[in-house]
Amino acid sequence: SRWVYSFGGGGADGDASMKNLLGGKGANLAEMSSLGLPVPPGFTITTEACTHYYSNDKQYPAELKEQVAVGLATVEKLTGKTFGDTANPLLVSVRSGARASMPGMMDTVLNLGLNDATVEGLAKLSGDRRFAFDSYRRFIQMYSNVVLDLDHHMFEEILDEHKERLDVTVDTxxxxxxxxxxxxxxxxxxQQELGQAFPQDPHAQLWGAVGAVFASWMNDRAKFYRRMHDIPESWGTAVNVQSMVFGNMGDSSATGVAFTRNPSTGExxxxGEFLINAQGEDVVAGIRTPQALTKIAREEMGEKAxxxxxxxxxxFTQFKAVVDKLEKHYRDMQDIEFTVEQGRLYMLQTRNGxxxxxxxxxxxxxxASEGxxxxxxxxxxxxxxSLDQLLHPTIDPASPRDVITTxxxxxxxxxxxxxxxxxxxAERLGSSGEAVILVRDETSPEDIHGMHAARGIVTARGGMxxxxxxxxxxxxxPCVSGxxxxxxxxxxxxxxxxxxxxxxxxIITIDGSKxxxxxxxxxxxEPELTGDFATLMEWADKTRRLKVRANAETPLDARTARxxxxxxxxLCRTExxxxxxxxIAAVRxxxxxxxxxxxxxxxxxxLPMQRNDFVELFTIMEGLPVTIRLLDPPLHEFLPHTEADLQAVAEATGLDAAKLMRRAKELHETNPMLGHRGCxxxxxxxxxxxxxxRAIFEAACEIAESGKxxxxxxxxxxxxxxxxEMRFLRQLTDKTxxxxxxxxxRTIxxxxxxxxELPRAAIRAGDLAENAEFFSFGTNDLTxxxxxxxxxxxxxxxxxxLEKGIFEKDPFVSLDQDGVGDLIRIAAERGRAVRPNVKLGICGEHGxxxxxxxxxxxxxxxxVSCSPFRVPIARLAAAQAAV
Ligand code: PEP
Ligand code: MG
Known part of the structure; x- marks a missing residue:
């Protein structure tokens, strides 16, 4: 089989569609080369070679050696240089490149092919002896670190000794x-560390580097990154071997990175930025301050360089044209690496930024507007x-953070x-206009007013x-819980x-997103809800089939929802x-x-107070459907919990304290969530x-009578x-x-x-449908x-x-589609069998x-119905689900 794909010279064996085989970098190098862009010639060893290597006791595929030799010969032909040649040496870079980008997780070797003889050739060829030996020392350090597993500090110490001896501070x-x-x-x-000389044979160097890149697929950093981003180990990494171009060959040389649009604002x-007379790692290392790409950016930053x-x-003119072409070709913002070698531009990488x-x-x-x-x-x-980030005020990422705890x-x-x-x-200070953060061990329905008055909530206990x-x-x-x-x-x-x-x-600050x-x-x-946001939402609304409603009961929430x-x-939770x-006194x-x-x-x-609540809600919703859920929680939730509270309530209401206490005790349940609650x-x-x-219908009549x-x-x-149960509740409702x-x-x-919300309800949904015109899946309770x-x-x-992988996600956050989902499927099917037009929605957090x-x-x-602030997310998700 084929393990090696060449690129360069205006053509390539592969293309951008082959990311699985060639990795992201290799596939895009091939694509750029075919587009006729200046890509230094090279070849990609496939991810399949890596997988083969790991499933065969770290043995390379049999044909690999020969195919690499052919790949190398092609590069030699295209560059006119020869690998290991002392007069005109070909030098290469060896880089990893997985399907998904894993920035900085795996290893890279640059300037490979240098040895005591070829360095002289490079010196002559470039006419720059300093450059040649600078490259050689970089290579020794990188190779020793990546391939020979020697600590890079050892080399830095040697360099520091030299600088001290010479009494200079900068490498230049x-x-x-x-x-x-x-x-x-x-x-x-x-020699001293390993008991053997630094490898002088370029071919040995090459295989050493290829082996190191494969090995880096299994290093701890890479494993950790894969776990974090759900990247399977079986994907493997490709290896890209590419002829070197030098951004450090004097003042007409440079290296840099660019985004076709601003990756933080989208402008x-x-x-991007670049450095004159430098190699790629100098830009990343932050030793020198990189310069702006464009004049306007430089002026805006107030830079001199x-x-x-x-x-x-x-x-630059050529570069700008290439960059535009790449964005048009990929139809997305690109993240680009490039090098200029003595006035000639080379493209080293492009990917969606x-x-x-x-x-x-x-x-x-x-x-989309540009077509x-x-x-x-x-x-x-x-x-x-990600819209969540846009709907709330967020912490300026540039701002320093003093994290107390998480x-x-x-x-x-x-x-x-x-x-x-x-x-x-919280309510007292909040109503006088103070910004407060409510900090509690946990909250209960009694805290609603405090939560409302607070800008943010912290609890020491409790989950998502x-x-x-x-x-x-x-x-x-915003809320940080637990x-x-x-x-x-x-x-x-x-x-x-x-x-x-x-x-x-x-004063404290909470970041509920983190x-x-x-x-x-x-x-x-501050969030911005007009402009691009509004435009994209409009497009999403044209695409989706699912309707999106909100869970809301207060006028403020209802307005936010709209x-x-x-x-x-x-879902209007009447409790x-x-x-x-x-x-609350009357409730008690x-x-x-x-x-x-x-x-x-x-x-x-x-009654009159409930009626007013509904009048307000109906007015805000202007004829839109409003699902009102009748009282759900166990009654003891409405009673004061501590003796002191109890006493206070007794005094305020004139109710008998002893009786209050006795009744609270009576209402105590061992398992209230499965107890006297709901219908x-x-x-x-x-x-x-x-x-x-009665309150609902009196309110509805009042609205109708007022002409709204x-x-x-x-x-x-x-x-x-x-x-x-449903039959009884239906009769009660209709009668009232x-x-x-x-x-x-009136008629309304x-x-x-x-x-x-109960497995039995889902399984016997047909029975329920006889008297229920709609089902709303309460997936919090159903889960x-x-x-x-x-x-x-x-x-x-x-x-x-979650840690042990028994649950992939918290089932209270993301629906358990196999289990709870099956119940939903069954309920939908059985409900529709009895009442074909039964309306179906979801109002748990999963909505x-x-x-x-x-x-x-x-x-x-x-x-679907969800918290007001998640409505835009749901609109977009519903649109994507419909495509
Ligand atoms: C549910 O159980 O999913 C639901 C929406 O009701 P609540 O969260 O009020 O129990
Ligand atoms: Mg419920």
Whole structure:
């Protein structure tokens, strides 16, 4: 078989489509060569040779030697130089090149082919003895390090001794003779370390380097990088052997890197830097300050050193043309390496450039506007999850960070504020306009007001779907959860972490995208929702089939949702409306009531407030569908938890403290998430659900009567398991709705449906569909109940599962498509069999996760519903899923 592919001289054996075989670098070198661009001739040893090497006890394929010899002969012919020739030596670089770029992870050897004889040839040929010996010493150092496994410090020490002796500080001050002496010392050091001479045979050098590149595929750095980026070990790396060109051959020589557009802003302008009289590693090493490529960039930076455009105007013109051609050819922003050898341009690499989210957006929109790609392609070019970076204020990457500790990146964005330890304090300071960060061991529904008032939230406990995380994401508040090192001492009003103490009122900053907590203030960048963002979203909306709704209950969330393009509310969690200050007393009174009459009396107080909530929500949503979920959590969540709280509530409400306490004890459940919650509340206390349904319909009538567009309420019952449950809830809902409509003399379209949050509900979806006009998959609970893993406590052990590879992803973040997904598929199928037009949606956290959205598209759901701040992500992900 074929293991070696040549390129150069205006042609190539391979092309850009062969990345799997030739690696990214090799495939693009071949492509550039075929395009007629100036590429130094060379050849690529395939990734298959690497795989063969590892699956055959580190033996090269039998034909490899011969094919490399042919490849080398071709390079000799194209360059007119001969490998190992003392008069006109061919020198080569040997570089790795995997399918996916793994920057800096594997090894490279430059200037290979130099020895005591060929260095003289190079000196004569170049007319520059200093250059020749400088190259030779670089080669010895690199080869010794990469191939012979000698520590590079040894060589640096030798060089430092010479500089000291000569009393100079910079490398450029060394003369040809100085470098000759350095070379002699380097060789002596190798001899001493290894007991044998530095290899003089260029062919031995070549095979040594090829072996080292293959070996570097298995070094720790490369293994780690592969694990981080899901790159399979089986891919292997290619080896690129390419004739050397020299950017260090005097002042008409240079080397540099360029992006065809700015990789951090996306601005459509050549961007990059170069160094005169230097080799590639000098640019990276940061010893000398590189110069700008263009005059305008130099002027903007206020630099004195001339740009490439000014220093090498002719080559620059040629370079600019090549770069433009490459971008047009690849139809994407390119990341380019080049060298100028004595006024002649050579292209060493091109690839699609890595970029920030902001740049990705701008480049995609610009390329489509320039007609280089279609709008649909532009939609595919932006990673949906990356939009998160654009929707929240973020920390300026250039700003220094004093990281106190880290936790989970529970809700993206950054915020700065004073530390507060209680929700009441957060509300008090927040309402007077102070920026605060709420720091808690964990949060509960009681903390909603504090979370709302805070700019950001930190918890010491809890996972990615803990209360704090879910609510923070919903509100668009940055949140770091599960920062386990934090010791929060509310009494002392301080938190301790890693030997530092922070008092209440001290300023911290949180980075919810990274899960970091930082001391003090940090510079921020504000989000921008118009311009390119709006354009790409418009294109995405034209492409997608899935509707996108938001999970929202407060007016603020509903407005945010609409601003982000939500097409309705997919989940209004009414329990959040029970905590407001004006009604929590009535809610508690209702819970404490001894009998139905007592409950009804308290519910009558809540009714007008609930009605107003819905009026507000319907008004904001202007006729869009609004799915309202009736009360779901166990009732004890509404009661105060500590004795002191209890006492305070008793005083404030005039309720009897002892009775309050007794009732709280009665309501205690061993396993509340599987206890008296969801529609079970509606079954045991129908009057609660009746009040809620009444509030919804009275609100809907009020809207209709005021001449505004009537809403389409969708009444949703939580935690339903059985067809009979659904029948009971349906009757309750219809009866109450009809009563209100009759009183008002109106007709209003509405639907009654259910959440699917229990395996039984999914399996018996046909039974449910008899009385449910829609299903909304509550995948938070469905994941919890399918796995039997508590969504609130999973953080304690899921880490071990992820580390051991038992779970690939947190199933509460990205849908378990095999297990939970199968239940969704089954429910969709069985539900549709009974009611063909049953409307299907998802409202768990997964509704905002791109991979899960792709799944929803495949099973043909009608909509996804997610936190307001994830709506744009869902719109883009839905569009990509549809393509
Ligand atoms: C769910 O269970 O997926 C859901 C959306 O409901 P909640 O998160 O309120 O339990
Ligand atoms: Mg639920």
């Amino acid at each position: 001050a060394l003369t040809a003779e100085d470098w000759e002496k350095v070379v002699a010392d380097y060789k002596a050091a190798v 459509a302008r050549l961007y 001339p740009s490439m455009e000014e220093a090498l105007p002719e080559v 890595k970029r920030t989210a902001k740049a990705a957006l701008k480049v995609a929109v610009d390329l 280089l790609i279609t709008k649909e392609e532009a939609v595919m070019r932006v990673e949906p999850a 936790g989970l990146p529970a809700s993206p964005g950054a915020a700065t504020g004073k530390i507060v330890f209680s929700s009441d304090e 779907t803990s209360h704090a995380a879910v609510v923070a994401r919903g509100m668009g508040r 920062a386990g090192e934090l010791q929060i001492d509310g009494k002392a009003g301080e938190l301790r972490v890693r030997g530092r103490t922070f008092k209440a009122g001290e 899960g970091e907590i930082l001391a003090g203030t940090v510079k921020m960048i 601003q982000f393009g939500a097409e309705g509310i997919g 959040h409306m029970f905590f407001d200050e004006d009604r 009174e209702m819970i404490l009531a001894d009998d139905e009459a007592g409950r009804r009396a308290a519910l009558a107080k809540i 079970r509340l509606g079954v045991s206390y129908p009057e609660i659900y009746e009040m809620q349904v 567009t009537a809403p389409i309420p969708e009444i949703m019952h939580p935690l339903v398991a059985k067809g009979e 709705a009809q009563a209100v409509l009759k009183e008002r003399g 379209d509405y639907q009654v449906g259910t959440m699917v 919890q109940t399918t796995f039997g893993i508590s969504r609130d406590d999973s953080g304690r052990f899921l880490g071990a599962y 905002g996760d791109p991979a899960s959205i792709e799944f929803c598209e495949r099973v043909g759901l009608d909509y």
